[in-house]
Amino acid sequence: MSTAILTGNPVPGSPLDGHLRSLGFDVHRARDGAEAARLLAGTPSADRVALVDARFVGHPHALRLALTDPRFPLSATAGAVTAKPEARPALLRALGEAGRDGGGGSAPGPGGGTDLAAAPRTDALADRVAGALEAGGDDVHRAELGSLVAAVPQDDAARAEAERAVAAVDDEAVRLKSAVKARDGFFTTYFVSTYSRYIARWCARRGLTPNQVTTASLITAVIAAACAATGTRGGYVAAGILLYCSFVLDCTDGQLARYSLQYSTLGAWLDATFDRAKEYAYYAGLALGAARGGDDVWALALGAMVLQTCRHVVDFSFNEAHVDSTPVTSAAGAAGTAGKAVAGTPTAALSTKLDSVGWTVWVRRMIVLPIGERWAMIAVLTAVTTPRITFYVLLIGCAFAACYTTAGRVLRSVTRKAVRTERAARALADLADSGPLARAVSALLRRPARRLPSVTPFLVALVGGGVLAATAASARIDGPWPLVAALVYVLTSGLAVARPLTGPLDWLVAPVFRGAEYGTVLLLAARSGVNGALPAAFGLVAAVAYHHYDTTYRIRGGTGAPPRALVLALGGHETRTLVVVALAAALVTRHTDFTVALTVLAVLVALVALFESIRFWVSSSAPAVHDEGETA
Numbered sequence: 001m002s003t004a005i006l007t008g009n010p011v012p013g014s015p016l017d018g019h020l021r022s023l024g025f026d027v028h029r030a031r032d033g034a035e036a037a038r039l040l041a042g043t044p045s046a047d048r049v050a051l052v053d054a055r056f057v058g059h060p061h062a063l064r065l066a067l068t069d070p071r072f073p074l075s076a077t078a079g080a081v082t083a084k085p086e087a088r089p090a091l092l093r094a095l096g097e098a099g100r101d102g103g104g105g106s107a108p109g110p111g112g113g114t115d116l117a118a119a120p121r122t123d124a125l126a127d128r129v130a131g132a133l134e135a136g137g138d139d140v141h142r143a144e145l146g147s148l149v150a151a152v153p154q155d156d157a158a159r160a161e162a163e164r165a166v167a168a169v170d171d172e173a174v175r176l177k178s179a180v181k182a183r184d185g186f187f188t189t190y191f192v193s194t195y196s197r198y199i200a201r202w203c204a205r206r207g208l209t210p211n212q213v214t215t216a217s218l219i220t221a222v223i224a225a226a227c228a229a230t231g232t233r234g235g236y237v238a239a240g241i242l243l244y245c246s247f248v249l250d251c252t253d254g255q256l257a258r259y260s261l262q263y264s265t266l267g268a269w270l271d272a273t274f275d276r277a278k279e280y281a282y283y284a285g286l287a288l289g290a291a292r293g294g295d296d297v298w299a300l301a302l303g304a305m306v307l308q309t310c311r312h313v314v315d316f317s318f319n320e321a322h323v324d325s326t327p328v329t330s331a332a333g334a335a336g337t338a339g340k341a342v343a344g345t346p347t348a349a350l351s352t353k354l355d356s357v358g359w360t361v362w363v364r365r366m367i368v369l370p371i372g373e374r375w376a377m378i379a380v381l382t383a384v385t386t387p388r389i390t391f392y393v394l395l396i397g398c399a400f401a402a403c404y405t406t407a408g409r410v411l412r413s414v415t416r417k418a419v420r421t422e423r424a425a426r427a428l429a430d431l432a433d434s435g436p437l438a439r440a441v442s443a444l445l446r447r448p449a450r451r452l453p454s455v456t457p458f459l460v461a462l463v464g465g466g467v468l469a470a471t472a473a474s475a476r477i478d479g480p481w482p483l484v485a486a487l488v489y490v491l492t493s494g495l496a497v498a499r500p501l502t503g504p505l506d507w508l509v510a511p512v513f514r515g516a517e518y519g520t521v522l523l524l525a526a527r528s529g530v531n532g533a534l535p536a537a538f539g540l541v542a543a544v545a546y547h548h549y550d551t552t553y554r555i556r557g558g559t560g561a562p563p564r565a566l567v568l569a570l571g572g573h574e575t576r577t578l579v580v581v582a583l584a585a586a587l588v589t590r591h592t593d594f595t596v597a598l599t600v601l602a603v604l605v606a607l608v609a610l611f612e613s614i615r616f617w618v619s620s621s622a623p624a625v626h627d628e629g630e631t632a
Contacts (some may be wrong), residue, residue: 003047051095072084280542404555
């Protein structure tokens, strides 16, 4: 429920009451701040409450953005301020302070709409309350209104001007436009969002929720995978069409959330995980369809999943390492004099220059093969070629995109001197997913590791992962060398995280670990020759990858990594790798026993990871993380 208190003198003929009721507010009136405080104190504690000046003039969507967004405890625009239940004490405190101040108010903050809303200081009680909140250190979200109007006119002339400004802007057109992400890829922008926003509006007017659309997208993708698994040309054509439809729904759910401001923690979890579930289920469907035709492409399907997951962890790790880093000062500044901050790098300068040319922006977005371009390519190739060709093209395209993006980030990292925070180092350590063995090695080597060069963590991780992968690719699986390499990997994994991950290339440690673990499972299963080993390995990597995605989205939401008990229960990357190598050495000559062992391990990892993940994401402490740029 929501309650709005209108303050000040009502304006005859104003549509404000209707606007507020259309947004779900129960409207009351107060003569002054004291009466407003009494009314607010009498509303149910679970209600969202709002103070709105009765003279407010503006678009309904401006009020919607300012007063109904569930992601922010406190939010305001010109003439209106709102608080969720947990922030109500702060609102009541600020209301008391504003009532005592009683004076000239405060200017609306950034994002307050047009110049009509941003220019004058007003005597609106809501503006004074918002100012008192900010003065008291509370974080008040100011909605970005763009061309929308939100104003509190001080006289009849100003009111007439504000009403003309409202009439000049189509509220619904702005609302539809803002439902689309600002940074989508080329395919999504021109082949999906041109009409999916209208589907989102259709869903909103019929009371459908983003979570329902997300679930429909998942079901559509699963049906597409089932069609691909038939192994027939008709099945492949249907699979391609359904995969495209699934992506349209995937775009629609986010547009519906932005159109109707229906953000939720559960929606964040579904949105974050279902994309990967849909894509990887489709890979499995293609592999099953190819097997029906006598072509075994499970190794290619698993390779595509490994490559795509490693691409994502590169993105996540790089962003976490640099999200709050600060450039170091010049030599003069380091010596104690007023130094000038190092501004940019040659790589960054070139990137900025390319972004100034329109067509290069689209080319650069397309060559990284984001989800829109990638799913479109997979859909078309499925319909007109074979699963093997589809996977070949997918692997080549993703490998090129991975090399392009990673090379650019490495160049930026080594040419830009920056100080990274303890929070960033902690996030990178959490993304590393170190288990009990690596933690024990890290504890033993922590003191000498701190004296090593800053590039040591990445180099040590790379050497350990390289030795492990090379051995898994060439040595006898049932011989001693894979086990020796796995033990070396345990030691290097512990040494890599023995010091804080604040070096310029430390964001690559987690991607190296992902590639080493997933790649070893792929190589051992492919080389074993055991029937069913590759599908079982696909399931194991999918379960572990889910745990790693879950870790990433928790960190991005600001709640930190999963509980340490979960990480220890799942073994960490080095322990799981050692277990898989040991199982291969012991069981590969016993044929199906290796497949059974991989399947059991996959089921155990999936059950443990899913149980904890579901418990967290349906809890009230989970963050509402919603991507505003198209993911890779």
